[in-house]
Amino acid sequence: MEVGFLGLGIMGKAMAMNLLRHGFKVTVWNRTLSKCEELVQFGASVGETPAAVVKKCKYTIAMLSDPSAALAVVFNKDGVLEQISEGKGYIDMSTVDADTSIKINEAIVQKGGVFLEAPVSGSKKPAEDGQLVILAAGDKTLYEEAIPAFDVMGKKSFFLGQVGNGAKMKLVVNMIMGSMMNAFSEGLVLADRSGLSQQILLDVLDLGAIANPMFKMKGPAMIQSNYSPAFPLKHQQKDMRLALALGDENAVSMPVAAAANEAFKTARSLDLGDLDFSAVLEAVKVSKNKA
Numbered sequence: 001m002e003v004g005f006l007g008l009g010i011m012g013k014a015m016a017m018n019l020l021r022h023g024f025k026v027t028v029w030n031r032t033l034s035k036c037e038e039l040v041q042f043g044a045s046v047g048e049t050p051a052a053v054v055k056k057c058k059y060t061i062a063m064l065s066d067p068s069a070a071l072a073v074v075f076n077k078d079g080v081l082e083q084i085s086e087g088k089g090y091i092d093m094s095t096v097d098a099d100t101s102i103k104i105n106e107a108i109v110q111k112g113g114v115f116l117e118a119p120v121s122g123s124k125k126p127a128e129d130g131q132l133v134i135l136a137a138g139d140k141t142l143y144e145e146a147i148p149a150f151d152v153m154g155k156k157s158f159f160l161g162q163v164g165n166g167a168k169m170k171l172v173v174n175m176i177m178g179s180m181m182n183a184f185s186e187g188l189v190l191a192d193r194s195g196l197s198q199q200i201l202l203d204v205l206d207l208g209a210i211a212n213p214m215f216k217m218k219g220p221a222m223i224q225s226n227y228s229p230a231f232p233l234k235h236q237q238k239d240m241r242l243a244l245a246l247g248d249e250n251a252v253s254m255p256v257a258a259a260a261n262e263a264f265k266t267a268r269s270l271d272l273g274d275l276d277f278s279a280v281l282e283a284v285k286v287s288k289n290k291a
């Protein structure tokens with residue numbers, strides 16, 4: 001199976017690498033083209049533009065930072081739209097809002113192509129291990145054709161119906177995750193300022209009903225102020241923003257998520273956007289200092 005892959009950031013690189021490892025022929029493109037070199041060493045070919053990749057491949061996957069990147073790669077000069085045509089499928093695995101996905105779907109379909117949105121749950125390590133959870137929606141036939149690739153990149157995939165549902169499911173999941181990370185950070189700061197051991201707090205949490213892989217994995221690094229990026233904070237804040245907009249559209253009051261979003265915004269203003277989203281702890285520390 002020959003697939004194109006657009007976007008070799010933290011996630012895209014790991015996902016494309018898994019496809020190569022499992023015998024897929026992969027043609028890659030990244031805005032910063034030099035990032036393709038590592039994949040070439042593992043057998044990938046390089047396309048000079050998104051259009052060139054789509055021209056060559058029956059299926060093209062994208063993993064891009066946000067709605068504006070997802071739209072640019074499709075609609076800009078040398079973009080996906082220039083070469084998409086009947087018989088070709090485009091699968092966008094980036095986390096975007098439903099409106100962005102719907103806009104991309106309409107343009108692809110108008111050109112005779114087929115579209116699937118397929119955002120993922122799971123971070124850098126699950127991407128490397130092929131353990132992502134894939135939240136697909138859109139063209140059902142394309143979904144079925146993509147299953148061999150999804151099986152390599154993920155441990156489970158869901159088909160959620162019409163375009164937009166994958167984006168919405170992903171935003172709900174990340175809204176919960178961002179709120180949890182903020183509450184966790186407040187707990188770590190509260191323990192510390194109360195004269196308690198943060199390590200013992202982690203041990204206590206891990207033995208009880210609110211134990212979870214995220215606290216277990218991120219906690220030890222957080223108490224060392226180590227925020228090496230697996231999921232960049234700027235992307236988590238983007239997801240909070242998009243999830244809050246979804247709440248606005250549906251008149252769902254989400255004060256907890258709104259407060260968490262403020263903490264992520266503060267963290268961005270402190271220049272922490274490129275660090276892991278657990279660096280929100282630093283913003284919580286600052287706000288507690290002020291108090």
Ligand SMILES: NC(=O)c1ccc[n+]([C@@H]2O[C@H](COP(=O)([O-])OP(=O)(O)OC[C@H]3O[C@@H](n4cnc5c(N)ncnc54)[C@H](OP(=O)(O)O)[C@@H]3O)[C@@H](O)[C@H]2O)c1
Nearest residue numbers: 007008009010011031032064065069095123124230231235
């Ligand atoms: N990291 C995670 O744990 C995780 C988990 C689940 C979902 N996601 C989602 O997956 C997506 C990718 O995340 P990531 O962590 O891999 O992000 P990342 O490391 O920041 O990579 C972003 C990618 O988007 C490209 N890009 C950004 N703006 C662009 C533009 N205007 N035109 C073309 N390409 C552009 C970047 O190209 P350059 O290299 O040229 O900058 C890079 O390839 C995001 O939507 C994120 O929310 C991430």
